[in-house]
Amino acid sequence: MKAAIQMDSLESINIAGDSSFAILLAGQERGYEQFYYDVRDLTWCDGRLTTRAFPVTVQRVEGDHYILGDAVTLDLGSDIDVVLMRQDPPFDTGYLTGTWLLERIAAETLVVNDPKAVRDAPEKVYVLDYRRFMPTTLITRRLDEIRAFHEQHGSIVIKPLHGNGGKAVFRIGEAGDNLSALVELFNLTWKEPHMVQPFLADIAKGDKRIVLIDGEFAGAINRKPGAGEFRSNLAQGGYAEAAELTETEREICDAMGPELRRLGLVFVGIDVIGGQWLTEINVTSPTGIVAIDKFNGTDSAGLIWDAIERRLAEHKSS
Numbered sequence: 001m002k003a004a005i006q007m008d009s010l011e012s013i014n015i016a017g018d019s020s021f022a023i024l025l026a027g028q029e030r031g032y033e034q035f036y037y038d039v040r041d042l043t044w045c046d047g048r049l050t051t052r053a054f055p056v057t058v059q060r061v062e063g064d065h066y067i068l069g070d071a072v073t074l075d076l077g078s079d080i081d082v083v084l085m086r087q088d089p090p091f092d093t094g095y096l097t098g099t100w101l102l103e104r105i106a107a108e109t110l111v112v113n114d115p116k117a118v119r120d121a122p123e124k125v126y127v128l129d130y131r132r133f134m135p136t137t138l139i140t141r142r143l144d145e146i147r148a149f150h151e152q153h154g155s156i157v158i159k160p161l162h163g164n165g166g167k168a169v170f171r172i173g174e175a176g177d178n179l180s181a182l183v184e185l186f187n188l189t190w191k192e193p194h195m196v197q198p199f200l201a202d203i204a205k206g207d208k209r210i211v212l213i214d215g216e217f218a219g220a221i222n223r224k225p226g227a228g229e230f231r232s233n234l235a236q237g238g239y240a241e242a243a244e245l246t247e248t249e250r251e252i253c254d255a256m257g258p259e260l261r262r263l264g265l266v267f268v269g270i271d272v273i274g275g276q277w278l279t280e281i282n283v284t285s286p287t288g289i290v291a292i293d294k295f296n297g298t299d300s301a302g303l304i305w306d307a308i309e310r311r312l313a314e315h316k317s318s
Contacts (some may be wrong), residue, residue, distance in 0.1 A: 001032040001312070004053055004074060006039050006098065007285070008085040010066045019287045019301075020086045021065070021095045024058045026301035036066075037097040039087050049076045049105050077108040082308055084112050091122050091162040095284070110315050112308055113283055114264030121265065123280045124161050124195050133252050133278035138196040143183045143189060146196055149174060150176055155199035161192050164284075171199055202274025208243055209288040210253065211300060212268045214307040215261030217253045218300050219292035220245060242295040246275035256281070266307050 005075065007020050015021050037053035044050075047052050055069030057218050076083055083102060089095065099115035106115075120126070127134065138149045150156050150172065159169040168189075186194050206222035222243035245253070249272050260268050269286030271279045289300035 001027075001030075001309075002079065003027055003082045003084060004031050004035045004036070004037060004051075004076060004080045005056075005084045005086055006037055006102075007084075008038075008088055008107070010036060010056070010068075010195045013065075015060060015065045016064060017287070017290045019289045020084075020285065021058060022290050022293075022301040023086075023304060024056065025060065026305055028058060028298070030305060032305075035072070035080070037074070042098060042101050044101055047128070048078075049101055050074060051076060076102075077105040080109055081312060082110045082112060085115060085118065088285050089162060089164040090199050091125075091284065110143065110312055112264070112266045112311070117263040118171065118283050121263070121281065121283045122162060123164070123282050123284070124159075125280060126279045130252065130278055130281070133248070133255075133276075135197050135200060135273075135277045135279070136262040136271060139193045140196070141183075141187055141193050143180055143261065145177065146183055147176075149196055150179060153256070156196055157199050158194055158196050160186070160190055162190075163196050197279070200273050200277055202277065205274045206243070207273045207279075208249065208275070209292075210245070210249060210270045210272060210289055211286065211292060212253060212257060212260060212264050212270065213300065213303045214310075215257035215259075217245065217250075217257075218303055219289070219296050219298055220249075221255075221288060221291045221295060225292065240292065240295070241292045248272075248276045252278055264311075266311070267304050290303075 005020065005024060013021055024034060034056050035053040036056040037051045041052045044151050050073055051072045052071050054071055057067045058065060074080060085102065095099060096119060099119040102115040136153065138145060140146065153176040156172050158172065166174065170182055174181065203225065206224045208220055208222050210220040211218045220243045221240045223240050252270065252272065265283050267286055269282040271290050273279055292298065293300050
């Protein structure tokens, strides 16, 4: 198999917890020929999508974890079996353009996750399809709407609609100090609406990352806030512990699994607070499999490649 991975710089990743690195390592162990490229190098000309790419070899050695070969030009439609779209948000026009271009090779090459589905499923918008599992949610830029929501619910959380990794997530207490200033800052910084939800005291019980591979539950970790934080993201000082699913979480997985599989969303991470409140469906570059495998002794990266191999067989026979 020849695989190309579209991701951010390899230099800065944390190999102890990076899911893309784990996928590359698992693919290498299977003998796949793998290439790294940056989405900004995609080039479309006369019906062909090409990119400058580098053969990549990885190893679990901190600071010396990858080796790039000489640059080559790849036709992603004819030279490659599968493209893994793994660059991080922001989910901006550059990200969208990458999905539009990759969609044009769908008849020739398998793209994981499916670029059209990724484009149509931004994390904090796609989750609204499953709002019966969500806390009360407001999406708006209007200060008056946010004030009314705050008066109704007391302590609230405001976050960018297309943010990631827990960045720029703010809690406003019941007194509402700085609410108007914060909304003003959000409106100056982002053009799109913002997501507002009640602060869930259940966050103290943890924010569970649940991974589904081709629509099937593959594992979970419970993330808890670190000292002085309410955000449980590992990137924001949270810590992980082993976890099993609650009855409600199993219901959530069962509800969305078939649709994820139908859409070609092979690797998905969902976030559930306190065992019951669904907050995000992560489809762009989900994380968490390294910690899950550490606690459970599983091989999530291997399961992802198994799913890709199955889909490739279906793709070639169709």
